[in-house]
Amino acid sequence: MHYFAVKKGWLWCENVRVVNIAKKTGTPVYIYSHRTLAEHYLKINAAFSGIENLICYSLKANSSIAVISSLAKLGAGADIVSGGELYRALRAGIPARKIVYAGVGKTSEEIEAALKKGVSMFNIESMPEAERINSIAGKLRKKANVAFRVNPDVDPDTHHYITTGKKENKFGINISLAAGLFIRAHKKLKNLNVTGVHIHIGSQITKTGAYVEALKKITVLISKLRASGLSITSLNIGGGLGIIYSNEKPSTPAEFAERVLPVIRPLGVRVIMEPGRFIVGNAGILLAKVTYIKKGENRNFVILDAGMNDLIRPSLYGAFHNIIPAQPAAKGKMKADIVGPICESGDFFGKNRVVPVLKEGQYLAVMSAGAYGFSMASNYNSRRKPAEVLVKDKKFFVVRKRESYEDLTRGECIPGRR
């Protein structure tokens, strides 16, 4: 579901023609629909309203402060994985008591900052990390609320790069070792309140079965932990809800909740969820312009002014994004690879696509680019990161300016020169 629609050949975001945005900002530009992301958040919230819950938006999907702040105003918490994300979440108005902190490599500096700010909980991924948090909490005379991330060894049937809950993945504590580790931490690490269990089995998951399988294993673990004297009061079920990029048929939040809640409810815990892609994925597009049409011997190339540095998903995962004209195009069709200007053969948005006959200057929209789009953008080839725009009904707001060339060399210096 989203509020992008083509009317008489023009692509609209809510009640704004996207080409009008490009005329102000230039291209490439990310355009987000506020109504889409808000409704997605509210759908998840509604699906879990029958149980005590905290929905922590996963900042890594899209960490623009305008997006985070829109969700903060609706009551969302944040799932963070770095000191930078902590800074962004707080800056955007998410209270520390609604922030959960995950990630396999939190540094001492990051842990200390998060403890001082009073984040709600750390999701711990290893015993050395637990010892580190315990020792820093001790120095600060604080007690840290923690969950251990458990790797339940289930296959969520998604791209192998975004599968995170199988035993060969680096994430979490193998379920067979988890009980021992929880108990050891509870007994020995006196500056930790070990009260939570965390799982996150992967991303772009369209079937709920793997979650149910994982949660059944977690139920057994929680019973064992309680029998050993631990008071487990929260269960974080991670993110991962899939969206429609082409013809996927993901469960809705309501269908998802209907399957998982019967497993969770008897545990009497507070549920934490960390959705990212589901909230922002279909809420954003990358708008670009055709720079050249290059006719090859056996292939045509449509060369855009956006590249893999702006949106890396096709290059990184072979991910599919629908690509459509944002303004009326010619009637005929052509087959082409839609590519960027970067010096890598992997710099493409779509291969062998049948598109209307395109010409230079035509605006094209790469759809469903709101998640893992800008947040994974880089300056490769010394390209400036694109602008970002948030649309609210008939109005649009430039929420990030396109970088300038000065931005590209900020912080650099040449030895001996001032």
Ligand SMILES: Cc1ncc(COP(=O)(O)O)c(C=O)c1O
């Ligand atoms: C721990 C954790 N939680 C939540 C998410 C968000 O996942 P998604 O965007 O698929 O909802 C991720 C993504 O990698 C993650 O690693």
